[in-house]
Amino acid sequence: MQSTRKITEDIVWVGSSDRRLERFENLFPIPRGIAYNAYFIEDEKTVLMDTVDESVARQLYENVDYLLDGRQLDYLVVNHVEPDHCAGIVEFLSRFPDMKVVGTAKAIQIIGQFYEADMTERAVAVKEGEELSLGKHTLRFYMAPMVHWPEVMMTYDVTDKTLFSADAFGAFGAFSGSIFNDEIRFERDWLDDARRYYANIVGKYGIQVQNVLKKVALLEVEKICPLHGPIWRSNLDWFIEKYQAWSSYRPEEKGVVLIYGSVYGNTERAVDALAVRLADAGVSNLAVYDVSSTHVSELISEIFRCSHVVLASATYNAGMFPPMENLLTDMKALAVKNRKVVLIENGSWALSAGKGMAKELEEMKEMTVLGEMLSLKSVLPRQREEELNQVVDQIVKSLAE
Numbered sequence: 001m002q003s004t005r006k007i008t009e010d011i012v013w014v015g016s017s018d019r020r021l022e023r024f025e026n027l028f029p030i031p032r033g034i035a036y037n038a039y040f041i042e043d044e045k046t047v048l049m050d051t052v053d054e055s056v057a058r059q060l061y062e063n064v065d066y067l068l069d070g071r072q073l074d075y076l077v078v079n080h081v082e083p084d085h086c087a088g089i090v091e092f093l094s095r096f097p098d099m100k101v102v103g104t105a106k107a108i109q110i111i112g113q114f115y116e117a118d119m120t121e122r123a124v125a126v127k128e129g130e131e132l133s134l135g136k137h138t139l140r141f142y143m144a145p146m147v148h149w150p151e152v153m154m155t156y157d158v159t160d161k162t163l164f165s166a167d168a169f170g171a172f173g174a175f176s177g178s179i180f181n182d183e184i185r186f187e188r189d190w191l192d193d194a195r196r197y198y199a200n201i202v203g204k205y206g207i208q209v210q211n212v213l214k215k216v217a218l219l220e221v222e223k224i225c226p227l228h229g230p231i232w233r234s235n236l237d238w239f240i241e242k243y244q245a246w247s248s249y250r251p252e253e254k255g256v257v258l259i260y261g262s263v264y265g266n267t268e269r270a271v272d273a274l275a276v277r278l279a280d281a282g283v284s285n286l287a288v289y290d291v292s293s294t295h296v297s298e299l300i301s302e303i304f305r306c307s308h309v310v311l312a313s314a315t316y317n318a319g320m321f322p323p324m325e326n327l328l329t330d331m332k333a334l335a336v337k338n339r340k341v342v343l344i345e346n347g348s349w350a351l352s353a354g355k356g357m358a359k360e361l362e363e364m365k366e367m368t369v370l371g372e373m374l375s376l377k378s379v380l381p382r383q384r385e386e387e388l389n390q391v392v393d394q395i396v397k398s399l400a401e
């Protein structure tokens with residue numbers, strides 16, 4: 001049975017959702033599943049925009065068969081070669097011997113690395129601004145290298161003012177029939193997973209995303225069709241502004257995320273003591289996480305959201321608590337910058353977690369450590385309340401700036 005949805009008169013969503021996959025890229029937990037989007041354009045020439053992951057490919061084949069209704073598929077446009085969007089390439093090449101594959105030269109090269117397919121007569125390499133006429137529709141191609149792989153491009157349907165944005169503007173999460181942003185409660189149900197998707201998948205490439213946003217700003221875009229997550233057909237500026245913040249590493253909100261690594265609960269209690277005092281001081285946007293029990297992708301996402309970060313780590317093997325070290329390594333790899341940070345270290349002897357955290361932060365850009373590091377020996381005793389209050393004052397003052 002076909003499961004498709006019309007986006008415009010001629011553009012149809014032909015993707016599907018996977019609710020069984022535990023970890024996206026075998027790395028990121030996706031308790032809400034994931035949608036793989038592909039799009040069909042019906043015109044004098046027929047076009048499929050990208051394919052899907054192997055797990056849902058049967059649904060794609062059925063959807064495309066239904067829409068073709070006996071016609072041939074003329075073009076497969078490949079905006080991104082990552083296998084979660086390319087499982088169908090070989091199958092479509094074999095089903096439609098005259099079908100051309102349209103992509104960047106790099107995409108065509110990488111397809112050859114992943115799949116055994118003779119592309120010599122089938123590949124059409126396109127460059128920035130080149131157009132492809134389908135009859136009524138004209139497709140224009142825009143290069144988007146490193147958003148998220150080097151071969152990525154975006155395709156703009158000039159006729160329907162629709163942008164096929166590849167990984168940009170995507171989100172984790174499976175669909176429940178509704179595929180458009182105005183059919184769901186995006187801010188309540190999807191925003192966290194859109195941010196987590198952005199920060200962890202594309203977060204490292206802020207400059208490249210900014211370059212693409214500049215190109216998008218020059219286009220009249222009525223719909224954004226990403227490879228994952230909801231299709232945007234209203235309120236586009238709101239989501240584009242989120243992308244502006246994330247890709248420029250500008251905090252999305254003024255707020256404090258407090259992340260601790262604690263062996264016996266004493267570092268945790270110190271962070272809880274700080275959090276309640278911040279709340280008493282009127283700070284309302286607070287989030288406390290245990291680095292051991294929260295997936296690092298959630299923590300990265302929260303750091304992209306918040307202006308202020310408290311990192312508290314027990315000393316372990318004369319260094320940082322291992323999950324805290326992992327978080328800082330990931331922050332560095334994803335080019336996190338422009339945050340205000342408070343450091344708390346703990347250790348019963350040979351305190352050294354703080355030194356490690358400070359060194360990692362020094363290797364990131366525009367990270368400001370507020371005040372002196374709070375160094376604890378096992379517990380935070382009552383006599384040191386004043387020091388904790390000073391940390392509160394520093395954060396409150398900084399939030400007000």
Ligand code: FEO
Pocket residue numbers: 080082084085148149167227228
């Ligand atoms: Fe969903 Fe970069 O692929």
